Amino acid sequence: MDNHRVGYFIGSLAAGSINRKLAKALVRLKPETLEMEEISFRDLPLYSYDYDADFPPAARAFKEALANVDAVLFVTPEYNRSIPGGLKNAIDWASRPYGQNSFTRKPSAVIGTSPGAIGTAVAQQSLRSVLSFCNSPQMNAPEAYIQFKPGLITDDGDVTVPDTAKFLESYMSEFHAFIDRVYTVLPRSR
Numbered sequence: 001m002d003n004h005r006v007g008y009f010i011g012s013l014a015a016g017s018i019n020r021k022l023a024k025a026l027v028r029l030k031p032e033t034l035e036m037e038e039i040s041f042r043d044l045p046l047y048s049y050d051y052d053a054d055f056p057p058a059a060r061a062f063k064e065a066l067a068n069v070d071a072v073l074f075v076t077p078e079y080n081r082s083i084p085g086g087l088k089n090a091i092d093w094a095s096r097p098y099g100q101n102s103f104t105r106k107p108s109a110v111i112g113t114s115p116g117a118i119g120t121a122v123a124q125q126s127l128r129s130v131l132s133f134c135n136s137p138q139m140n141a142p143e144a145y146i147q148f149k150p151g152l153i154t155d156d157g158d159v160t161v162p163d164t165a166k167f168l169e170s171y172m173s174e175f176h177a178f179i180d181r182v183y184t185v186l187p188r189s190r
């Protein structure tokens with residue numbers, strides 16, 4: 001398998017985010033051949049196409065970070081049956097200026113956790129629709145809807161339920177295989 005750099009988005013800005021815990025767990029359980037770095041969108045202003053002629057420094061840094069990774073992993077909560085506004089704002093920045101969409105041909109995967117039984121399923125479907133429009137090849141399976149119960153993942157990203165740890169480990173290994181497959185058929189754009 002080839003080595004790949006994966007940028008990950010954490011959809012939540014909350015200090016105690018359970019999705020941040022999940023992201024930490026995924027970093028711990030990834031194959032050695034994946035290098036992972038968080039791409040933060042916290043400092044981005046609200047997007048408007050008025051910025052397209054001259055992106056502010058935070059948006060330039062954000063686009064640069066995306067250009068430097070081979071694939072993107074979205075670890076997101078569900079807010080009101082969709083993705084949080086901050087994440088949608090970040091995707092809008094990434095997709096512009098017109099003709100410079102950062103997601104084109106960039107493989108992606110979606111995962112998330114919530115205390116509810118459907119584990120962010122509705123938000124993930126909404127995100128998948130956005131990523132389709134942004135021309136990102138998405139890993140279709142496995143899907144991952146993680147119901148968060150207290151203590152499931154520690155603050156350091158240790159998964160306390162062995163079956164869940166095993167599933168998350170195989171999820172990351174499938175993502176690695178998917179990235180390999182995408183780059184087998186699509187030439188790299190960088």
Ligand SMILES: Cc1cc2nc3c(=O)[nH]c(=O)nc-3n(C[C@H](O)[C@H](O)[C@H](O)COP(=O)(O)O)c2cc1C
Pocket residue numbers: 012013014016017018019020077078079080081082113114115116119120
């Ligand atoms: C504004 C808001 C809307 C929410 N809407 C949903 C929802 O639609 N579905 C759901 O399962 N949980 C919903 N929740 C509960 C979240 O799943 C829960 O707060 C979770 O901790 C969010 O993930 P985070 O800690 O990573 O931010 C909502 C929470 C907030 C603050």
